[in-house]
Amino acid sequence: MAWYTANAVVxxxxxxxxxxxxxxxxPLRVGVFSFAGVxxxxxxxxxxAILYTKFDVDTWPAVALGTLLxxxxxxxxxxxxxxxxxxxxGMATIAFSLIVAVAATNGGSLTGGASGxxxxxxxxxxxxxxxLLALVVAGLAISEYGRFGRMIDTVREDPELAAALGINVGRYRKLTxxxxxLIGGLAGAVTTLLRSTITPAEVNFHMVVVAxxxxxxxxxSSWLGALIGAIVITWLPTVLSFVxxxxxxxxxxxxxxxxxxxPGGVLGLAKDLIHRWRARRRPTPPAPPASEAEKIPGGEPSSPATERSLASTQGGTS
Structure with missing residues (x-):
C-alpha cells in the first residue's frame, strides 16, 4: 500500500x-496507418472539460459525451x-490531430486559447x-482470437485475399x-478530468511520437504489446532519474x-523465445523402421549395389 501511495501518479x-x-x-492491427486517436x-x-467547467455537466456524462463526439x-x-x-x-491523420490542436489554440474563451x-x-x-481500461482491453483481447481475429489478420496481411474471400475490407477499415x-476520446476525457487540465500542447505532434x-x-500485434510499451515508457524516466x-x-x-x-517489439521477442523453447522441448520422433521388403536374407537393409550383386548371383545359379 505504501508503494502504491508513493507511485500513484506514475x-x-x-x-x-x-x-x-x-x-x-x-488501427495498426487492421493494417490502417492512422494516428487519429491523438x-x-x-x-x-x-x-x-468544457462541459464540466462551463455547463456544469457531471463527470460521467461529460466523459460519455466527449467519447461519443x-x-x-x-x-x-x-x-x-x-x-x-x-x-x-498517416500524414492525413497526423494533419487531423494538428488541426484539433490549432482549433483548441484559437478557440478563445471556450477552449482557453494557448493556456488551455x-x-x-x-x-x-x-x-x-x-x-474502464479493463473493459477496453477485454474487448480488444476477444477480437484477437477466433474467426474474427483471423479475419482481422487477413485484412492486415493481404487485403486483396480478404476481399476475394468475401470480407468487406472497406467496412472493417471504417469501423476501425x-x-x-472512441478509445482515444475516452482516454482524453478521463485523463483531463483526472488531472484537471488540458492544453493544446497535449494534442500536438509529440503525443503522436509518444504513442x-x-x-x-x-x-x-496485440494489446499486450501496448501494455508492455506503456509500462516501459512511463516507468523508464523514473528508473533513470539517478542519471x-x-x-x-x-x-x-x-x-x-x-x-x-x-522489429516486433518486446512482445515479438518474447513470443519468438517461447516458440524456440517449445521447439527444443518437443521430443524428436523416432526414425521409422526399415520395411521387411527392403532387407536381404542376411537381415541387413539392402542397397542398390547389393541388389545388383544378388541378382547377378541368382542369374548365374540358374
Missing amino acids: VQATMTTLLLALSIQL GCFGIGGYTA AGGLCYLLGLIIHKLSGLYL IFGALGGITNLHVLL FLASG LTVIIIGGS ADWESIIYGFLVALAAIFL
Missing part, C-alpha cells in the same frame, strides 16, 4: 498512456480518407480508470476509425535500440 500515467496507445495500436484524445478531453468525428474522417494507405493515410482549460477536476479515481476514435514509441517498444542530465540521452538510445533490434 500508475495513473501508465493507464492513461496505455489507453492512448491502444487507440493507435488497434486528435480524438484532444476532442474528448476538451469536450469533457470523438468517435463520431473520427468515423466521419474514416469515411473520407479510408481509401488512402501507407504514409498518405484548468480546474476541470472530476470525480474520477485510479480505480475508475482501471475498470470509429473504435479508435508510436509505446507501440514500437511493446509491439503492435540526471543523461536521462534523455539514455532514454533515446534505448528507444533507438528497440526500434532497430526488436
Whole structure:
C-alpha cells in the first residue's frame, strides 16, 4: 500500500498512456496507418472539460459525451480518407490531430486559447480508470482470437485475399476509425478530468511520437504489446532519474535500440523465445523402421549395389 501511495501518479500515467496507445495500436492491427486517436484524445478531453467547467455537466456524462463526439468525428474522417494507405493515410491523420490542436489554440474563451482549460477536476479515481481500461482491453483481447481475429489478420496481411474471400475490407477499415476514435476520446476525457487540465500542447505532434514509441517498444500485434510499451515508457524516466542530465540521452538510445533490434517489439521477442523453447522441448520422433521388403536374407537393409550383386548371383545359379 505504501508503494502504491508513493507511485500513484506514475500508475495513473501508465493507464492513461496505455489507453492512448491502444487507440493507435488497434488501427495498426487492421493494417490502417492512422494516428487519429491523438486528435480524438484532444476532442474528448476538451469536450469533457468544457462541459464540466462551463455547463456544469457531471463527470460521467461529460466523459460519455466527449467519447461519443470523438468517435463520431473520427468515423466521419474514416469515411473520407479510408481509401488512402501507407504514409498518405498517416500524414492525413497526423494533419487531423494538428488541426484539433490549432482549433483548441484559437478557440478563445471556450477552449482557453494557448493556456488551455484548468480546474476541470472530476470525480474520477485510479480505480475508475482501471475498470474502464479493463473493459477496453477485454474487448480488444476477444477480437484477437477466433474467426474474427483471423479475419482481422487477413485484412492486415493481404487485403486483396480478404476481399476475394468475401470480407468487406472497406467496412472493417471504417469501423476501425470509429473504435479508435472512441478509445482515444475516452482516454482524453478521463485523463483531463483526472488531472484537471488540458492544453493544446497535449494534442500536438509529440503525443503522436509518444504513442508510436509505446507501440514500437511493446509491439503492435496485440494489446499486450501496448501494455508492455506503456509500462516501459512511463516507468523508464523514473528508473533513470539517478542519471540526471543523461536521462534523455539514455532514454533515446534505448528507444533507438528497440526500434532497430526488436522489429516486433518486446512482445515479438518474447513470443519468438517461447516458440524456440517449445521447439527444443518437443521430443524428436523416432526414425521409422526399415520395411521387411527392403532387407536381404542376411537381415541387413539392402542397397542398390547389393541388389545388383544378388541378382547377378541368382542369374548365374540358374
